Amino acid sequence: MDIADLAQRIVGGERRALARAITLIESTRPDHREQTRALLEALRGTGRQALRIGLSGTPGVGKSTFIESFGMMLTGQGLRVAVLAVDPSSARSGGSILGDKTRMERLSRERNAFIRPSPSQSALGGVARRTREAVALCEAADFDVVLIETVGVGQSETMVAEMADLFILLLAPAGGDELQGVKRGIMEMADIILVNKADGDLKPAAERTRAEYAGALRLLRRRPQDPKAFPKAMCVSALAEDGLQTAWEEMRILDAWRRENGHFDIRRAEQARFWFGEEVRRGLLARLDEDPQMRARMRALGEEVARGGMTVAVASQAMLAELGAGG
Ligand SMILES: Nc1nc2c(ncn2[C@@H]2O[C@H](COP(=O)(O)OP(=O)(O)O)[C@@H](O)[C@H]2O)c(=O)[nH]1
Ligand SMILES: [Mg+2]
Numbered sequence: 001m002d003i004a005d006l007a008q009r010i011v012g013g014e015r016r017a018l019a020r021a022i023t024l025i026e027s028t029r030p031d032h033r034e035q036t037r038a039l040l041e042a043l044r045g046t047g048r049q050a051l052r053i054g055l056s057g058t059p060g061v062g063k064s065t066f067i068e069s070f071g072m073m074l075t076g077q078g079l080r081v082a083v084l085a086v087d088p089s090s091a092r093s094g095g096s097i098l099g100d101k102t103r104m105e106r107l108s109r110e111r112n113a114f115i116r117p118s119p120s121q122s123a124l125g126g127v128a129r130r131t132r133e134a135v136a137l138c139e140a141a142d143f144d145v146v147l148i149e150t151v152g153v154g155q156s157e158t159m160v161a162e163m164a165d166l167f168i169l170l171l172a173p174a175g176g177d178e179l180q181g182v183k184r185g186i187m188e189m190a191d192i193i194l195v196n197k198a199d200g201d202l203k204p205a206a207e208r209t210r211a212e213y214a215g216a217l218r219l220l221r222r223r224p225q226d227p228k229a230f231p232k233a234m235c236v237s238a239l240a241e242d243g244l245q246t247a248w249e250e251m252r253i254l255d256a257w258r259r260e261n262g263h264f265d266i267r268r269a270e271q272a273r274f275w276f277g278e279e280v281r282r283g284l285l286a287r288l289d290e291d292p293q294m295r296a297r298m299r300a301l302g303e304e305v306a307r308g309g310m311t312v313a314v315a316s317q318a319m320l321a322e323l324g325a326g327g
Contacts, residue, residue, distance in 0.1 A: 054164030173205035198235035
């Protein structure tokens with residue numbers, strides 16, 4: 001495969017090239033990984049930056065419907081929109097976006113939209129890496145907005161927040177006055193909470209839910225990356241396409257403020273450091289688990305420790321030294 005040519009066609013906005021490149025990065029074959037690295041390196045210098053929006057919410061809150069309506073609104077304004085997903089459960093469920101293809105029917109036909117389901121692979125680390133690399137490809141392909149969806153299984157919200165510039169939490173109107181079991185950690189990551197389904201009979205409940213969450217957000221510790229009044233909670237209806245333009249304006253206000261005040265660049269730099277650390281850790285673990293020689297050494301040293309011939313301290317240090325990781 002001619003990587004330089006592929007890179008050029010991605011930069012030129014060829015969708016087929018982009019789709020093909022994403023297939024390449026999803027492959028675990030060592031030669032494909034090598035080509036992926038070369039491709040990402042070739043695209044590093046484009047200097048293009050999309051607005052990366054992470055979107056999370058439990059199944060049924062309306063993520064797919066929202067992405068479709070929101071995406072259609074953005075493409076209607078002349079913006080190019082890519083949709084990706086981090087869904088470690090997709091191996092079992094058949095894919096978060098895949099199952100919703102019908103709900104994104106309009107968007108998937110849009111010339112200025114690109115939709116890619118989560119790779120069907122169950123390990124979150126692998127899904128996260130591939131999604132992150134796909135984001136880089138979409139940026140190089142000059143998309144203006146990259147939406148990254150997650151269903152919030154395991155640590156997937158954290159993963160998505162670590163690859164997004166804005167993190168949006170989508171909620172549904174609650175019945176009573178209970179906060180919907182949203183974990184504090186996720187609340188703390190949210191830049192904007194959108195209470196969806198604020199239409200018809202659900203409208204009053206949506207407004208109550210919004211007010212509750214606005215109150216809860218005010219109780220959180222202030223973050224340096226927020227201007228006044230952020231993070232905030234708003235009502236939208238993905239179905240009625242109501243409040244979407246306002247939500248987009250708020251996202252742009254927040255994004256513009258962060259760019260002007262240096263937080264955008266700081267955050268991206270932090271994310272790059274984070275993912276570098278993750279990759280190295282993953283690589284080391286992979287060697288332990290997959291390299292036959294290392295596995296044999298682990299077994300042998302484990303036996304040695306088990307029968308009392310070596311202390312845990314000495315054996316683990318010996319193992320780490322063999323991994324080249326010191327001890
Ligand atoms: N009333 C109302 N229903 C909605 C809205 N958005 C989504 N839904 C419905 O909620 C259900 C789940 O939506 P879906 O987009 O598949 O949710 P997801 O699982 O988060 O992707 C579907 O029946 C949608 O029609 C909305 O804004 N208002
Ligand atoms: Mg969905």
